[in-house]
Amino acid sequence: MPPKRGLLPPVAIVTLLVALFGYMYLGYTSAPEQHLRDFPIALVNQDLGDTLDGKPTNIGDSITEGVVAGIPDGKIDLRLLGINEAQQQLQSGEVYGAIIIPSDFTKRLAILGAAAIVPGDVERPIITVSVNQRAGAFAAQIVDTIAEQALTKVNATVGAQLTDLVQAKLRPAPGMPPTEISGASRLLLDTPIDVVFTDYRPLPDGAGHGLAAFFYTLVLLLAGFIGAVIIHTMTDAHFGYAPAEYGPWYLHRSPTPMSRWRILLIKWGLAALTAPLASAALLGAARVLDMPIDRPLLLFLYGTLAVTAVAVTALSVLAAFGTAGLVINMIVFVVLGLPSSSGTVPIEATPPFIANLAAFEPMHQIYLAVRSLLYFGGHMEAGMSHGFWMTVCGLGVGVVLGAVATHTYDLGGLYRLGVSHKPEAGAAPK
Structure with a gap:
């Protein structure tokens, strides 16, 4: 009759397998944002610039510098690309998403600042976040989170700069009563950028x-x-x-x-x-x-x-x-x-x-x-x-x-x- 201790190896093997399963599966699903490294996202700056307060200005360049400075080293592989190259990398799944600053960004921002002084219809400048869901469902959520955090800071910074510029223009001449920015205009100036999230080549049903x-x-x-x-x-x-x-x-x-x-x-x-x-x-x-x-x-x-x-x-x-x-x-x-x-x-x-x-x-x-x-x-x-x-x-x-x-x-x-x-x-x- 074989010794009873020969029945113990299956118990030990199953226990070790379950421990390994738990460590591997829970390890890769817990706190993925903390494990980020070299996560590829494209940043496209097409802004042509415009004149603000009599000075040639390119807000797109400033935003690009701010986003690059605000991205943690090693966590995000932020690729500064042209629009064609960015689309190629989206199409091949090389990047999980792209932040795109349009060519008329500074121009629209200038119009927005002028609209705070002179009444009229105006549209906020847009920054588009194109998410590549084909490269991975959870990766798309990470892109949304990263872009939202980065562009929220950008929105606040640009809003403060634009508000200061408008207030400088509204500064009264000596002996004249002060002119205040209206509540609606101030709200618009505080968050001047409209961040739009879109799916790059949306997946079909099924x-x-x-x-x-x-x-x-x-x-x-x-x-x-x-x-x-x-x-x-x-x-x-x-x-x-x-x-x-x-x-x-x-x-x-x-x-x-x-x-x-x-x-x-x-x-x-x-x-x-x-x-x-x-x-x-x-x-x-x-x-x-x-x-x-x-x-x-x-x-x-x-x-x-x-x-x-x-x-x-x-x-x-x-x-x-x-x-x-x-x-x-x-x-x-x-x-x-x-x-x-x-x-x-x-x-x-x-x-x-x-x-x-x-x-x-x-x-x-x-x-x-x-x-x-x-x-x-x-x-x-x-x-x-x-x-x-x-x-x-x-x-x-x-x-x-x-x-x-x-x-x-x-x-x-x-x-x-x-x-x-x-x-x-x-x-x-x-």
Whole structure:
């Protein structure tokens, strides 16, 4: 009878996994604003300037300097761009949003100041905050918060300067009674800038405010990971290397004399056969739910590649580490994958130890490609190129790991039949 202490490892493993799950998942969702670093936002100053109080003035330049000075070092990657370059980076998902100062900003501000003295209809100058929700739903909220905080200070500063300018113009000549700014005019001068928040290329209905790409990625990864476990378990049962239980029925066939390498090849073949079916099933489900998909063929092909890469790698880990491979796969593909995927909280708003995982974690690479195909037309610079080649590299790593591990075991005589020598083909296992 095996010792009872052999029943304790499952308890310890589950406890450690739950602790790791909690640390990773709660760690990346708690206080993302405090973890901000190099969060990319574009600032576009198109202001041509105008004459204020007889002096050439460009308030847009002053606002730009104020915003740059007010942005905490290291937290925000504020990119001073022209309008065309800013739109290109918005279109490719390189920036999460853009603050745009229009060309007539100073001119409108001058008109607003004059309207405080001479009655008439007037419009406040506008600063537009263009939010790129396609790059991430939570990232868009962070852009809103950052822009609102920065431009609230700008509004107060510009308002104070404009009020002083108007009061100087209203200063009476000697012997004349003082002229006061009306209450309505003072309110307008205190907050002279109209900050308008807009969505850059708003997402269509059915996109889940940008979360659809994350969940599509999650299903692809689970298809490969869970598919690998199912293929591994049922194939081993079929060839007699593990028992099969179906309710009260128990079946354990005699092991078939086969090398580890040959069995792994069969499992890889089943994974390659399953991958296009799984990708097609997911795409079909998305179609039934009216999810907007601009590039269905490319999404199907990449989904097939992603499922294959995850399944092949997971099967290689199982072949190399046996039962421990289940835990390793769980940690690599799920525990570490979700927090570092950037599908919910952007990488720039996660703790550094989680952000570093995105350099190699499979889910992040798959997410970049899926997001590009769903929201950015599959453009290579929008993450498709990076995601595709990293997925191919992941597939290569899986193939090399499986080939090296199984050949090493086979050459060392470590067969799965419980014997020290390689059985002859067709021989009954001992």
